[in-house]
Amino acid sequence: MGRMLNFLGYEAKLAGNAEEALNLFKKNRxxxxxxxxxxxxxxxxxxxxxxxxxxxxxxxxxISGFTEHLLANSGxxxxxxxxxxxxxxxxxxxxxxxxxxxxxxxxxxxxxx
Numbered sequence: 216m217g218r219m220l221n222f223l224g225y226e227a228k229l230a231g232n233a234e235e236a237l238n239l240f241k242k243n244r245x246x247x248x249x250x251x252x253x254x255x256x257x258x259x260x261x262x263x264x265x266x267x268x269x270x271x272x273x274x275x276x277x278i279s280g281f282t283e284h285l286l287a288n289s290g291x292x293x294x295x296x297x298x299x300x301x302x303x304x305x306x307x308x309x310x311x312x313x314x315x316x317x318x319x320x321x322x323x324x325x326x327x328x
Contacts, residue, residue: 216229216249216278217229219304219307220249220307220311222304223304223307223308223311225311228243228245232254232255232256232257233250233254233255233256233257233258233259233261233262234256234257236248236250236262237257237262237265237266240266240269240270241269245273246274246315247274247275247276247311247314247315248262248263248266248273248274248275248276249275249276249277249278249311250262250263250275250276250277250278251277251278251279252277252278252279252280252291253279253280259277259279259294260277260291260292260293260294262293263275263277263291263292263293263294264292264293265293266293267292267293274295274296274314274315275293275294275295275296276294276295276296276297276298276310276311276314277291277294277296277297277298278297278298278299278300278302279297279298279299279300280299280300280301295314296310296313296314298310
C-alpha cells in the first residue's frame with residue numbers, strides 16, 4: 216500500500232496494526248486515513264470509529280476483501296468509502312481523490328494494513 220501511494224505522489228506513514236495507527240494519528244495530522252478491515256486486535260471498522268470520535272471530520276478509506284459481506288450486513292461505521300480487494304492503482308487514485316477533493320497536490324496519508 217505504501218509503495219502504491221508513493222507511486223501516486225503521496226507521502227504515507229505506515230502502521231503494522233490498528234494500535235500503531237491510532238498512536239500515529241494521535242501524534243500527527245493526516246489528510247486521509249486508509250485502513251484494512253482485517254487486522255490483528257482492533258479491526259478497521261473499530262479503528263475508523265475511534266478516529267472519528269477523536270476527529271469527526273477525518274476522512275477514512277477502507278480497503279477490504281470482505282466488502283460485499285460487510286456492507287450487506289451492517290454497513291461500516293466511521294468509514295467514508297470502501298475499496299474492495301483486489302483493486303488497481305487507478306481505483307486507489309480515484310478513491311483518494313474522491314475523499315480529498317480539495318487537494319491541489321498530493322499530501323500525507325496514513326495507511327494501516
